[in-house]
Each structure stands twice: as structure tokens, then as C-alpha cells.
Amino acid sequence: MSKRITINPITRLEGHGKIEIFLDDAGDVERAFLQIPELRGFETFCLGRPAEEMARITPRICGVCPTAHHIASTKCLDDLWHVDPPPTAKKLRELVYSAFMCEDHFLHFYFLGGPDFVVGPTAPATERNILGVIAKVGLDIAGQVIAMRRKCRELIETMAGKVIHPVFGLPGGVSKGITEEQRLEFLKTAETAVEFAQFSLNLFNDVVLKNDDYVKLILDDAYAHRTNYMGLVDENNKVNFYDGHVRVVGPDGDEFARFAPRDYTDHFAEHVEPWSYVTFPYLKSKGWKGFVDGPDSGVVRAAPLARCNVADGMATPLAQAAYEKMYETLGGKPAHATLAFHWARLVEALYAAERMKELLEDPEITGTDIRTEPTRTPDEGIGIVEAPRGTLVHHYFTDDNGVLTKVNLIVATNFNAAPIAMSVEKAAKGMIKGGKVNDGLLNMVEMAFRAYDPCHACATHSLPGQMPLVARVYDSTGKTIKELRR
Amino acid sequence: MSKPRVAIFDFACCEGCQLQIVNLEEEILDLIGAVDMVKWREAMSESSEDYDIAIIEGSITRPEDEDRIRSIRSRAKVLIAIGACATMGGLNKLKNNFDMDDVRQCVYGDAGRMEHLDTAPTKAVDEVVKVDYKVHGCPMNPEEFTYVVRCLLMGKTPHIPDYPVCVECKMKENVCRWEYGEICLGPITRAGCGAKCPSASFRCFGCRGYVDDPNMTAAKDVMDKYGLSVDMLKSKLVLFGSKQGPSYE
Numbered sequence: 165m166s167k168r169i170t171i172n173p174i175t176r177l178e179g180h181g182k183i184e185i186f187l188d189d190a191g192d193v194e195r196a197f198l199q200i201p202e203l204r205g206f207e208t209f210c211l212g213r214p215a216e217e218m219a220r221i222t223p224r225i226c227g228v229c230p231t232a233h234h235i236a237s238t239k240c241l242d243d244l245w246h247v248d249p250p251p252t253a254k255k256l257r258e259l260v261y262s263a264f265m266c267e268d269h270f271l272h273f274y275f276l277g278g279p280d281f282v283v284g285p286t287a288p289a290t291e292r293n294i295l296g297v298i299a300k301v302g303l304d305i306a307g308q309v310i311a312m313r314r315k316c317r318e319l320i321e322t323m324a325g326k327v328i329h330p331v332f333g334l335p336g337g338v339s340k341g342i343t344e345e346q347r348l349e350f351l352k353t354a355e356t357a358v359e360f361a362q363f364s365l366n367l368f369n370d371v372v373l374k375n376d377d378y379v380k381l382i383l384d385d386a387y388a389h390r391t392n393y394m395g396l397v398d399e400n401n402k403v404n405f406y407d408g409h410v411r412v413v414g415p416d417g418d419e420f421a422r423f424a425p426r427d428y429t430d431h432f433a434e435h436v437e438p439w440s441y442v443t444f445p446y447l448k449s450k451g452w453k454g455f456v457d458g459p460d461s462g463v464v465r466a467a468p469l470a471r472c473n474v475a476d477g478m479a480t481p482l483a484q485a486a487y488e489k490m491y492e493t494l495g496g497k498p499a500h501a502t503l504a505f506h507w508a509r510l511v512e513a514l515y516a517a518e519r520m521k522e523l524l525e526d527p528e529i530t531g532t533d534i535r536t537e538p539t540r541t542p543d544e545g546i547g548i549v550e551a552p553r554g555t556l557v558h559h560y561f562t563d564d565n566g567v568l569t570k571v572n573l574i575v576a577t578n579f580n581a582a583p584i585a586m587s588v589e590k591a592a593k594g595m596i597k598g599g600k601v602n603d604g605l606l607n608m609v610e611m612a613f614r615a616y617d618p619c620h621a622c623a624t625h626s627l628p629g630q631m632p633l634v635a636r637v638y639d640s641t642g643k644t645i646k647e648l649r650r
Numbered sequence: 651m652s653k654p655r656v657a658i659f660d661f662a663c664c665e666g667c668q669l670q671i672v673n674l675e676e677e678i679l680d681l682i683g684a685v686d687m688v689k690w691r692e693a694m695s696e697s698s699e700d701y702d703i704a705i706i707e708g709s710i711t712r713p714e715d716e717d718r719i720r721s722i723r724s725r726a727k728v729l730i731a732i733g734a735c736a737t738m739g740g741l742n743k744l745k746n747n748f749d750m751d752d753v754r755q756c757v758y759g760d761a762g763r764m765e766h767l768d769t770a771p772t773k774a775v776d777e778v779v780k781v782d783y784k785v786h787g788c789p790m791n792p793e794e795f796t797y798v799v800r801c802l803l804m805g806k807t808p809h810i811p812d813y814p815v816c817v818e819c820k821m822k823e824n825v826c827r828w829e830y831g832e833i834c835l836g837p838i839t840r841a842g843c844g845a846k847c848p849s850a851s852f853r854c855f856g857c858r859g860y861v862d863d864p865n866m867t868a869a870k871d872v873m874d875k876y877g878l879s880v881d882m883l884k885s886k887l888v889l890f891g892s893k894q895g896p897s898y899e
Contacts, residue, residue: 313675327673
């Protein structure tokens with residue numbers, strides 16, 4: 165009979181997300197998977213509602229990345245009403261979005277994922293939290309992180325009404341422009357963000373890359389998966405968060421597909437497992453081959469490193485230099501090291517900051533033509549953005565009056581659900597042998613899991629900073645024989 | 651005097667209100683210094699201890715959640731509901747417009763019949779237990795949150811605005827959204843947000859719930875002026891006005 169190990173991370177929503185590990189007769193890991201209740205019935209209760217409400221409803225799926233849902237929804241509404249926003253409106257949206265990406269990536273690096281590296285993966289769990297980071301880098305730097313995030317949030321609040329659950333995106337444009345005075349003020353924020361992102365990359369360099377043990381850990385095969393990757397790219401195949409085409413590369417790095425958001429259903433299908441609440445999107449032409457990596461698998465990863473892997477580079481100079489340095493150390497492109505997601509996140513934060521600056525130096529940003537009124541009959545719309553955690557798809561169908569008849573949302577954590585399960589399984593296989601459960605299991609599983617910055621469980625539970633995990637090992641009769649807790 | 655023991659619990663929601671607390675940053679350190687944070691997590695043993703102040707985020711959507719909130723209530727001297735999900739059921743109440751079996755079927759397909767996916771109509775916290783204070787909004791206003799906590803620590807009764815958003819909107823010198831032909835819910839929605847949405851050139855959609863005694867006569871006069879009916883106003887009370895149920899008391 166198989167043994168069953170359940171790891172319960174603290175969960176958001178209705179409290180039943182968990183990692184489950186099954187052992188075979190020999191006591192080795194047979195399967196491991198992650199269960200998440202992702203939605204609270206959003207697909208149902210959106211039906212029959214006016215489509216324009218989606219830009220207000222969908223941010224409330226997740227308080228951590230509401231801006232991603234708001235912008236994906238707004239773009240979906242453009243498409244639904246067949247309206248092209250004026251250039252100033254697109255730039256204002258991208259400006260808010262860049263500030264959001266910057267703020268969110270810093271939140272993850274310093275408060276969530278960073279403690280594993282900055283404080284050290286082998287440090288006691290009680291020190292691997294934001295307080296441990298402060299002790300290591302000093303109060304002054306912690307203050308800078310706080311000030312930087314605050315400034316980004318002020319920019320978003322001024323432009324979009326609210327940081328959590330913004331309201332400025334409208335079909336065909338935005339509700340409000342910016343004044344010259346605001347532009348100059350935001351430009352200072354952008355300049356500080358560029359400096360701070362560079363500082364953060366230097367910190368990563370000094371603390372992580374100069375430590376051979378850490379580099380070995382990042383490159384360790386236990387944390388690698390040779391999967392397909394996906395992400396938005398601009399017309400020059402550079403990383404873009406707000407707009408562009410979806411590009412997919414195979415595990416060898418060759419382009420597998422490049423398509424407009426409208427065509428995503430030609431390329432992706434969703435697999436359903438009887439044991440999970442989440443759907444598992446996969447590449448249609450490769451098919452669903454199970455929770456495996458390699459050239460034949462249809463599993464695709466979407467995350468900061470995935471975006472870097474699919475692109476030919478970054479569109480801004482400082483980020484491009486950081487990008488090149490990253491791949492030099494990782495041994496070329498594509499990089500398969502899951503723990504390098506943290507590094508890619510910093511490269512992206514630098515790009516987001518530089519992009520903010522570019523947009524604020526663009527004379528069009530203070531333009532007053534900020535909306536094209538929709539006049540055509542709505543039918544079907546698709547909007548795709550790159551959320552901090554990966555590609556986010558909104559897809560709506562309406563009747564002639566713009567009342568929703570069908571809704572499909574694929575969030576980044578859907579794309580990453582299969583890879584997360586694979587990473588957890590790989591980590592578990594390394595730590596459980598012959599029925600013996602190594603006490604380091606939780607740490608390793610947590611590190612593998614957290615690299616994806618999954619949009620559940622951990623984010624707002626960051627204080628006091630460690631993710632509480634409980635693992636229970638059951639014998640074949642269902643009796644608990646071991647319990648690991650932190 | 652010992653520090654008051656404070657616990658935070660979350661139910662069904664987006665956790666944006668807790669992020670509002672995290673985003674207080676410098677202030678949070680002052681707050682943590684003034685109180686003894688005993689719980690900031692779901693799923694820990696809430697039955698094991700008592701607290702002076704329990705802070706509740708999210709709405710009640712499962713039968714077992716009702717037991718859990720009752721258990722928390724019985725151990726808390728003061729209970730504060732934060733954010734629209736907790737104070738009035740929030741967006742989650744939209745689910746109540748549907749049959750629960752249909753909701754499960756739509757989200758999970760055939761697997762929706764599985765027992766652990768049980769779901770019940772959404773309730774605000776005060777539909778199950780007594781709530782002492784409410785911090786309204788979606789998400790809650792963080793300044794209002796610290797104000798309420800500060801009042802409680804000083805033994806004062808917090809004063810929550812009971813006048814419409816229009817009051818704050820006027821003070822911001824915004825042009826009325828009705829002038830743009832939009833049906834703005836400012837006249838009947840509780841203020842305290844600083845009229846953030848109208849200030850971002852977007853109509854109020856009522857995330858703080860109704861004022862206690864909405865002046866419908868005045869609202870009707872405004873609507874008459876713009877040639878609109880009360881029914882049209884009600885049609886906009888959808889996101890946060892949907893199925894607002896009776897309160898506990």
C-alpha cells in the first residue's frame with residue numbers, strides 16, 4: 165500500500181490548498197502534486213453582467229496582482245469592442261503597469277523569495293524572513309526598499325485611483341491623463357527605481373553570485389526542468405509586459421510558435437486532472453504527455469525566466485547588459501534553473517524601471533487624447549498581459565448588448581501549475597528515500613515552490629515572513645507516523 | 651498594563667486588505683510595537699487561545715467557516731471586520747444570484763460533485779456573529795484601519811463617516827460624474843475613502859456600502875435633474891449592492 169504525505173501550506177481563499185506526496189511500496193516518491201482552489205466562482209457570476217464591469221470584477225480575484233487583471237481585462241475590452249486606444253492612453257497604461265511590475269518584483273525579491281538567498285538557504289527558518297533580510301543588508305537598505313515601493317504605489321494611486329483594485333482602464337483608453345507637474349514628479353520616481361534596481365542586482369551579485377555554494381545550488385539539477393517557455397515579446401522579440409505577440413520556445417531554445425493573442429486557442433488547450441481544482445494548459449500540437457519535461461512534453465513554463473528565455477533580449481540598455489550577464493553565468497539560453505527565476509525577476513525590475521523612465525520622457529505621455537469611444541458591436545475579446553508571475557489571459561464572449569455569455573481566465577499560476585507540481589515532486593524525490601523523510605524536505609519543497617512566486621498562499625502572508633508548512637506522513641492504515649512542522 | 655492581544659484571520663477574499671496592512675510598512679512597526687500579534691494567519695489553532703481584538707478579512711462561504719467564525723467570536727473581546735467581503739459580503743455575494751450546484755458545476759465540471767468542494771451562499775461576517783467595528787471599502791482604507799485600531803488602543807470610540815461620498819468628492823473639487831452622463835453611486839455610498847474613484851475620473855460603484863440613512867429624496871432630485879430613474883440607479887448597485895443580507899442583530 166502506498167503511503168501518503170500531505171504538506172499543508174497556509175492557503176488563501178477557502179483554506180484547502182495543499183501539496184500531497186504519495187510513496188510507493190518501497191517508500192520512494194511515486195507522485196507529488198499541488199492542489200489549489202484558485203477561483204471563487206468568478207466564471208459563473210460574471211455571466212449575464214455588462215462586460216465593462218470585468219475591469220472592476222477581475223482585479224478582486226487577487227489583491228496581490230489586481231493591476232495585472234485590470235490591464236488584461238481592459239485590453240480584452242478593447243478587443244471586444246474592436247477599438248484601438250490613442251497612443252497616449254496605451255502609454256499611460258504601460259506606465260502604470262511598469263510601476264506595478266517594479267513594485268511587485270521588489271516585494272517578491274526582498275520580502276518573499278529573497279530571504280532564501282540573502283539570508284541563506286541553510287540559515288535557520290526563523291531568520292529566513294524580512295527581519296533576517298534587514299539584519300543582513302542593514303536598516304538603511306530596508307528603508308530604501310520601503311520607500312521605493314511606496315513611490316511606485318503613489319504613482320499608481322495618482323494615475324489609477326487605487327493601488328489595490330485600480331479603476332482607470334476603460335475600453336478604448338483610460339479615464340485620466342497626467343499633468344506636466346506630475347510627469348516631472350514621476351520621472352524622479354523612475355530614476356530612483358532604475359538606481360534601486362541596479363543596486364539590487366549588485367546586492368544579488370555580492371551576496372549570491374560571489375558565494376560558490378549558492379551558485380552551485382542555483383545550477384543544481386535538482387532544481388532544473390527542461391520545459392517549453394512562453395511570454396509576450398515586442399516586434400523586435402524583446403521582453404514586453406504590456407503588449408505584443410506570444411512567443412513559445414522549446415527546451416532547446418528554438419522558436420516553436422509566435423502568435424497574436426487572438427490566436428491563443430489555436431495553440432493552447434487545458435488539461436483537467438481528477439484530483440485538482442486547477443486546469444493545466446499545454447501546447448496543443450505537442451499534446452498532454454503528463455507531468456514531464458523534455459522536447460515531447462506540452463508543459464510550458466511562464467515566469468520571469470520564461471520571458472527572458474523566449475525573448476532575444478531586453479528593450480532597454482541597462483537591463484540588456486544585466487540579461488547578458490545572467491545568461492553568461494547560467495551557461496547560455498534557454499536556462500532551465502528554477503531558482504534563477506529570482507535573478508530574472510531583478511533583470512525585469514530593472515527593465516520595468518527603465519521603461520517607466522522612457523515613457524515619462526516621451527512627450528506624448530502628457531497628451532490629452534486619452535480615449536477612443538467604442539462604437540462597434542461587441543462579440544468576442546481576448547486580452548493578454550505578462551503578470552509578474554507569468555502570462556495572463558482574459559477571454560470574453562458577449563451578446564450584441566455587451567452582456568457576458570462566456571468567460572475564460574487563464575492565470576499565470578495555471579500555466580505554472582504543472583511545472584510547480586514537477587518541481588515539488590523532484591524536490592521530494594531527492595529528500596525521501598526508502599520511506600525515510602529527510603527533515604530538510606520542507607525547506608527544499610518550499611524553495612522550489614516559492615521560485616514561481618505562485619499567486620496564492622504566500623504573498624500577503626509575508627509577515628512574519630516564513631511560509632508555515634505542515635507535512636504529515638501516513639502509513640497504509642492511515643495512521644500518522646511522522647509530522648514535520650514549521 | 652499588558653499589551654492587547656491581536657489576531658488576524660482571513661476567510662474567502664482576495665487578501666488585498668491584508669496587503670493594505672503590509673503596505674503600511676513604517677506604521678506597521680509602530681502598530682506591532684503597541685500590540686501583541688498572536689495570530690496573523692489562517693488555519694492555525696484559533697481554538698487554543700483568547701485575544702482582545704480579532705480582525706476578520708473575507709466573507710463566509712462554507713458551513714465550516716461559520717463554526718470557525720463563531721469560535722473566533724467566542725474568544726475575542728472585540729471583533730473588527732475589514733474590507734467589503736467581511737463587512738457586507740463584497741463581490742462574493744454575486745454568487746448568491748446563482749444556484750450553488752450550478753456554481754460548482756460551472757467552476758469544476760463533473761468533479762464539482764466532490765464533497766470537499768461544497769459551497770454555500772456567501773454571508774457577511776455580521777450575518778453570522780456580532781461585529782463591533784467595520785472598516786469599509788474594497789480594499790479597506792488603510793488610514794481608516796489604523797485610525798480604528800488607534801482609537802481602540804486609546805479606549806475611544808472610532809467615528810466612521812455616515813455621510814455620502816459626494817461630501818468628500820466636493821471637497822476634492824471634482825466635476826460631478828453625473829455631468830458626464832455616468833450613474834455615479836456617490837450620493838448613497840458611505841464616505842471615508844476620500845472619493846478616490848471619482849478623483850481618478852471614474853464613477854463611484856459603491857464599495858463602502860450604503861450610508862445608514864441614504865437621502866433618497868435628494869438622490870431622486872439629482873436623478874430627475876439628469877433625467878434618470880431610481881431603477882437605473884438600482885441597476886448600478888450590482889457589484890457591491892447585490893444581495894446585501896440582514897445583519898446579525
